[in-house]
Every structure is written in structure tokens, then in C-alpha cells.
Amino acid sequence: MVPPGSVVPGAVVQSSVEKFLDDLASGQPTPGGGSAAALSGAMGAALVSMVCNVTLGKAGCEGAAAEMRAVLEESERLRARLTAMVAADIAAFDSIMAAYKLPKQSDADKAVRAAAIQSGLRRATETPLDIARACAEVVALARRAGEHGYLNVISDAGVAVLEAYTGLRSAALNVYINVPALKERPFAEQALAEVQKLLAFGAAETEAVYALVRGKLG
Amino acid sequence: MVPPGSVVPGAVVQSSVEKFLDDLASGQPTPGGGSAAALSGAMGAALVSMVCNVTLGKAGCEGAAAEMRAVLEESERLRARLTAMVAADIAAFDSIMAAYKLPKQSDADKAVRAAAIQSGLRRATETPLDIARACAEVVALARRAGEHGYLNVISDAGVAVLEAYTGLRSAALNVYINVPALKERPFAEQALAEVQKLLAFGAAETEAVYALVRGKLG
Numbered sequence: 001m002v003p004p005g006s007v008v009p010g011a012v013v014q015s016s017v018e019k020f021l022d023d024l025a026s027g028q029p030t031p032g033g034g035s036a037a038a039l040s041g042a043m044g045a046a047l048v049s050m051v052c053n054v055t056l057g058k059a060g061c062e063g064a065a066a067e068m069r070a071v072l073e074e075s076e077r078l079r080a081r082l083t084a085m086v087a088a089d090i091a092a093f094d095s096i097m098a099a100y101k102l103p104k105q106s107d108a109d110k111a112v113r114a115a116a117i118q119s120g121l122r123r124a125t126e127t128p129l130d131i132a133r134a135c136a137e138v139v140a141l142a143r144r145a146g147e148h149g150y151l152n153v154i155s156d157a158g159v160a161v162l163e164a165y166t167g168l169r170s171a172a173l174n175v176y177i178n179v180p181a182l183k184e185r186p187f188a189e190q191a192l193a194e195v196q197k198l199l200a201f202g203a204a205e206t207e208a209v210y211a212l213v214r215g216k217l218g
Numbered sequence: 219m220v221p222p223g224s225v226v227p228g229a230v231v232q233s234s235v236e237k238f239l240d241d242l243a244s245g246q247p248t249p250g251g252g253s254a255a256a257l258s259g260a261m262g263a264a265l266v267s268m269v270c271n272v273t274l275g276k277a278g279c280e281g282a283a284a285e286m287r288a289v290l291e292e293s294e295r296l297r298a299r300l301t302a303m304v305a306a307d308i309a310a311f312d313s314i315m316a317a318y319k320l321p322k323q324s325d326a327d328k329a330v331r332a333a334a335i336q337s338g339l340r341r342a343t344e345t346p347l348d349i350a351r352a353c354a355e356v357v358a359l360a361r362r363a364g365e366h367g368y369l370n371v372i373s374d375a376g377v378a379v380l381e382a383y384t385g386l387r388s389a390a391l392n393v394y395i396n397v398p399a400l401k402e403r404p405f406a407e408q409a410l411a412e413v414q415k416l417l418a419f420g421a422a423e424t425e426a427v428y429a430l431v432r433g434k435l436g
Contacts, residue, residue, distance in 0.1 A: 017231040017238050017257065021301060024264035025294070027271035033377030036261045039235065040381065043254045046242035053245035076243070083239060155395040159251030159388040163258065166384040169428070170377040176435040177373040210387070217394040 009087035009094070029097070034089030034128050034174045038082050041135040041167030045079035047160035048072075048141045051149040064148040071144045078134050078141070082167070085131050089174075092127040096120035121178050125191050128174035131167060136198045138164035143209045151216060158213035165206040172199055227305040227312070247315070252307030252346050252392045256300050259353040259385030263297035265378035266290075266359045269367040282366040289362045296352050296359070300385070303349050307392075310345040314338035339396050343409050346392035349385060354416045356382035361427045369434060376431035383424040390417055 012020065012031055020039075024031050052072035055061045061068075099116035103109045142161035149157050172195045182188040230238065230249055238257075242249050270290035273279045279286075317334035321327045360379035367375050390413045400406040 013235040013239075015235065016233060017235055017304070018301060020235050021231075021260055021264045021297060024261060025267035025271070025297060027268065027275050029272070029371075032268065032371070033265060033374040036265060036377050036381060039261070040258065040384070042239055043242060043257070046239045047251060047254060049243035050245065050250065053243070054247070057245050079239060079243060083236060086235070153247075153250070155391040156251040158391045159254050162384040162387050163254060166258070166380040169380050173373040173376045173431065173435065176432065180436045213391065214394065217391065218398045 009090040012087050012090060013083055030090040030093050031086070032089075032093070033170055034093070034131070035086045037128065037135075037167045037170035037174065038085035038089055038131050039167075040163045040170065041131060041138055042079050042082035042086070044135065044138045044142065044160045044162075044164030044167060045075045045082055047156045047163065048075040048138060048145045049079060051145040051153050051157050051160070054153045055148070055150040058150050061150055067144060067148045071141050071148075075138070075141050075145075078138050082131065082134050082138075085127065085134070088127050089131070092120070092124040096124055117181075118183055121182050122184065122187065125175055125178045125182065125188070128171040128178075129191055129194060132171040132175070132195060132198050135164045135167035135171065136202055139168065139202050139205050139209070143205060143212070146209050146213050146216075154213055154216050158210055161206050161209040161213075165202045168198060168202045227308040230305050230308060231301055248308040248311050249304070250307075250311070251388055252311070252349070253304045255346065255353075255385045255388035255392065256303035256307055256349050257385075258381045258388065259349060259356055260297050260300035260304070262353065262356045262360065262378045262380075262382030262385060263293045263300055265374045265381065266293040266356060266363045267297060269363040269371050269375050269378070272371045273366070273368040276368050279368055285362060285366050289359050289366075293356070293359050293363075296356055300349065300352050300356075303345065303352070306345050307349070310338070310342040313341055335399075336401055339400050340402065340405065343393055343396045343400065343406070346389040346396075347409055347412060349389040350393070350413060350416050353382045353386035353389065354420055357386065357420050357423050357427070361423060361430070364427050364431050364434075372431055372434050376428055379424050379427040379431075383420045386416060386420045 049072055052068040055064055055068045099120045102113040102116055104113050139161055142157055146157035175191055175195050179188045267290055270286040273282055273286045317338045320331040322331050357379055360375055364375035393409055393413050397406045
């Protein structure tokens with residue numbers, strides 16, 4: 001059952017941009033920063049696709065066509081994955097909330113509830129981790145769009161990398177907020193180590209792509 | 219008249235999130251990076267509002283209530299302004315495109331067309347500059363949300379500052395792409411100087427707020 005005022009996860013990307021922003025701003029816990037992270041990543045992927053689509057339509061850009069087609073295939077796959085994650089983050093959060101509402105009278109109740117909370121926390125860690133992975137892939141694609149894209153839309157490759165990196169860093173915060181309560185420490189440590197690696201890649205690559213694009217804007 | 223395949227500016231935030239992403243990814247020039255910048259800023263403002271709204275509803279957070287109410291009033295004002303800018307960026311780009319399509323047979327035609335292009339370029343510089351200003355204000359509000367917000371939603375203050383800063387940097391790229399063709403150099407130089415100032419503030423403040431939030435996540 002969906003509590004009153006809550007957002008049904010799957011419906012969130014079918015709602016208007018304005019309604020999504022209203023829901024984000026409300027005192028309801030979802031959609032929150034995790035969904036914003038996924039949407040930023042999806043915008044980054046969409047802008048990579050735009051650079052490819054525009055470049056593929058331009059006379060004089062034939063030399064970049066094979067590369068742009070390869071990038072476009074990847075960016076559209078990532079856009080679909082990140083768009084789905086806007087809702088997946090809500091579902092993950094809801095699973096923790098549902099677990100906290102389980103009965104806690106008997107010892108058996110308590111054990112079931114504790115296990116459900118841990119399972120929810122694991123899901124609410126894996127989901128942003130997956131958003132971070134997908135965003136890192138978008139960062140890498142934005143470099144190829146920035147290197148080979150048509151000059152008139154090159155600023156969009158720059159916006160793409162910024163959106164993807166913000167999705168990555170935002171997802172990292174959502175990993176950090178859930179990890180302390182995880183009892184399964186090897187999983188928690190592994191998640192933190194992977195986030196650090198993705199952030200290190202994202203930080204260096206984003207600044208390199210931003211500088212590349214900035215340099216082309218005169 | 220709206221060319222086939224184009225997006226009607228005012229309708230863009232009434233369309234679904236999914237449709238907005240489809241339009242962003244398409245080979246049509248709008249919506250592009252400028253609209254994505256405004257939407258990032260609007261998401262940042264919405265997340266500041268969320269932190270305020272959640273904190274205002276929590277027992278034990280009464281001490282922060284006056285500050286949260288003051289921040290919320292500002293963040294909601296900025297959210298409305300940035301949401302409107304998603305469409306304003308499209309309208310500004312359309313005004314340049316319309317100017318380029320003006321007749322250029324006679325010398326009189328050419329003079330009218332050149333003036334219209336310059337007027338369009340000025341608008342397409344002022345609009346992202348205004349997005350950058352609004353995003354810088356959201357960055358400043360995110361610090362107050364991060365300092366005084368309820369701990370369980372503090373990661374959302376971190377996502378807010380990242381979204382706002384990405385909106386600012388993305389808008390800067392849209393200033394850079396239009397400025398070289400501007401003939402009115404004092405306006406161009408002034409715009410560039412203001413962008414640099416906003417970026418310097420945004421870079422330092424964003425990292426400070428991210429570190430503050432990260433420190434509270436354990």
C-alpha cells in the first residue's frame with residue numbers, strides 16, 4: 001500500500017517536470033537526492049546523445065560518424081538505465097520505510113524486522129552505487145562527445161559531463177548515508193571502496209573534459 | 219511559427235520527465251544544455267526546500283525553525299525562477315535562429331538581420347547569466363540547509379549544492395559559447411567578469427558544503 005502523499009515509484013518519470021520538482025521540494029521523503037542524482041545522470045546521457053545526433057546530421061562531420069554512432073548506442077542505453085533508476089531509488093527507500101514499520105513485539109518479530117531493515121539498507125546502498133557506476137560511464141562518453149562532436153553543440157558535451165559527475169557525487173552521498181547502519185561490513189567496505197574509485201575517476205575526467213570543451217569555445 | 223519538431227518553450231516543464239529527456243537527446247537544438255542547467259538549479263532549489271520542509275516537521279528541530287522558514291521562502295522563489303528559465307533558454311535560442319533566417323538580399327535587409335542576430339545573442343547571453351546568478355543563490359542556501367537541516371535528510375543538502383553548482387558551471391559554458399560573436403564588447407566583457415566571479419564563489423562554497431555534509435554522514 002502506498003501511504004498518502006507518497007509518490008508511486010514507476011509513475012515518477014511520467015509526471016511533468018513541474019510536478020517532479022514539486023514532489024522533490026515537499027516534506028515527503030521521496031523523491032529525494034537519489035532520484036535527483038539519477039535524473040542528472042540521465043540528463044548527462046541525453047546531452048551526449050544530442051551531441052551525437054546533431055553531429056551525425058552535419059555535412060563535413062562524416063569522419064566522426066562511426067564514433068558518434070558507437071557513443072550514441074551507449075548513451076541511449078545509459079539514459080534508459082538512469083531514467084529507470086529515478087524510480088528505483090524511491091522503491092529502495094520505501095523498502096527501508098516498510099521494514100521500520102514491521103511489528104516489534106516478540107523476539108521473532110524483532111528478528112524478522114531487523115533482517116528486513118538490513119535487506120532494505122543493502123538495497124538502498126546498491127541502488128545509488130549502481131547510479132554512480134552508470135554516471136561514471138556517462139562521464140567517459142562525454143569525453144568522446146567533446147572530442148568528436150560538432151563545434152556548435154560542444155558546450156552540450158560540457159554540460160553532459162557536469163550533469164553526470166553531479167549524479168555520481170550525489171549518488172555517493174546516498175551510499176555514505178546508508179553504509180554506517182549496515183551490519184554486513186564486508187559488503188559495506190566494498191561499496192565504499194568502489195565509490196572512492198568511481199569518484200577519483202569522475203573528478204579527474206570531468207575537469208579534463210570541461211577544460212577540453214572550454215578550450216574549444218574560444 | 220514553431221518549426222516542426224521544435225519544442226514550444228512554455229510547454230517544456232509541463233511535459234513528462236521522460237519526454238523532456240527524449241527532447242534533450244534528440245538532434246533538435248532545443249532543449250539543450252541551457253535548459254538542463256536551469257533544471258539542475260531548480261532541482262537544487264527543490265532539495266533545499268525539501269530539507270527545510272522535513273526539518274520544520276520534526277520534533278527537536280524547533281531551534282532551527284526560523285532559519286528554515288527564511289531559507290524555504292528564498293528556495294521556493296528561486297525554484298520558480300529557475301523552472302521558468304528552462305523555457306526561457308529555449309526562447310532565447312529560438313530568437314537567434316529566427317534572426318539567422320531573416321532575408322539578406324539588400325543592404326537594408328542585411329542591417330536588420332545583423333541587428334536581430336546581435337539582439338538574439340545578447341538575450342542568449344543574458345539568460346544563462348541569469349541562470350548562473352540564481353544557481354549561485356541556491357549554493358548559498360544549500361549551506362544554510364546543510365548547517366541547520368535535520369540529520370536524516372542532510373545528504374539532500376549535499377545533492378542540492380552539487381545540482382546548483384552544476385547549473386552554474388553549465389550556464390557559464392552557455393555564456394562562453396555566445397560571447398565571442400557579440401559585437402558589443404563592454405557588455406561581453408562585463409558578462410564574462412560576472413561569470414568568473416560567480417564561478418569562483420560556487421567552486422569554493424560547493425566544496426565547503428559538500429565537506430560539511432560528508433562530515434555529518436559518519
